[in-house]
Amino acid sequence: MQEKISxxxxxxxxxxxxxxxxxxxxxxxxxxxENIKEQSEIGESTVYRLIKKLTESGEIRxxxxxxxxxxxxxxxxxxxxxxxxxxxxxxxxxxxxxxxxKLMKSFGEHCSAHHGFTIDPLKxxxxxxxxxxxxxxxxxxxx
Numbered sequence: 001m002q003e004k005i006s007x008x009x010x011x012x013x014x015x016x017x018x019x020x021x022x023x024x025x026x027x028x029x030x031x032x033x034e035n036i037k038e039q040s041e042i043g044e045s046t047v048y049r050l051i052k053k054l055t056e057s058g059e060i061r062x063x064x065x066x067x068x069x070x071x072x073x074x075x076x077x078x079x080x081x082x083x084x085x086x087x088x089x090x091x092x093x094x095x096x097x098x099x100x101x102k103l104m105k106s107f108g109e110h111c112s113a114h115h116g117f118t119i120d121p122l123k124x125x126x127x128x129x130x131x132x133x134x135x136x137x138x139x140x141x142x143x
Contacts, residue, residue: 014040015050019060019075024095026063026072063087063125086121090130097130 018036027035033047051073054060061076074096086104088097111117129137 011040011042011046012050012054014042015047015054016059016075019054019073020077023075023077024097026074026089026094026096028070028072032073061122064123084121087125088130089125089127090133091127092129092133095130095132096125099126 014036015032018032018039029048029051032051033044036042036047037044051060055062055073059076060073063072063074064070085098085100086108088099089095090097108119108121111119
């Protein structure tokens with residue numbers, strides 16, 4: 001029985017290592033399973049189970065994807081205060097930026113005070129093009 005616990009610990013560590021190696025990216029469960037299977041011999045159903053457990057423990061975060069039905073996951077390491085700030089996602093490279101900005105905090109407070117609407121920063125993602133991708137295009141013509 002002891003070996004089984006260790007075996008599952010190695011599987012969990014493989015999933016966490018994958019996320020830690022890509023801290024600014026979000027992945028669907030299918031993408032995670034495909035990438036993990038390439039690196040170690042973990043079954044797809046085990047990867048899905050571990051994603052659920054890691055989400056429940058707060059080690060990875062769950063976000064809505066591009067459409068309402070899709071879900072993506074991201075490493076939470078070092079970002080325990082995600083519920084306190086907004087997020088940016090590059091539509092070109094997929095980079096996910098934690099936007100800890102006083103102006104956005106003021107915006108959230110304004111919406112609450114003047115419009116009676118409380119924004120959930122953890123679920124709020126602004127989509128656009130990051131500075132690196134803008135620099136790669138001529139004149140940043142993504143709009």
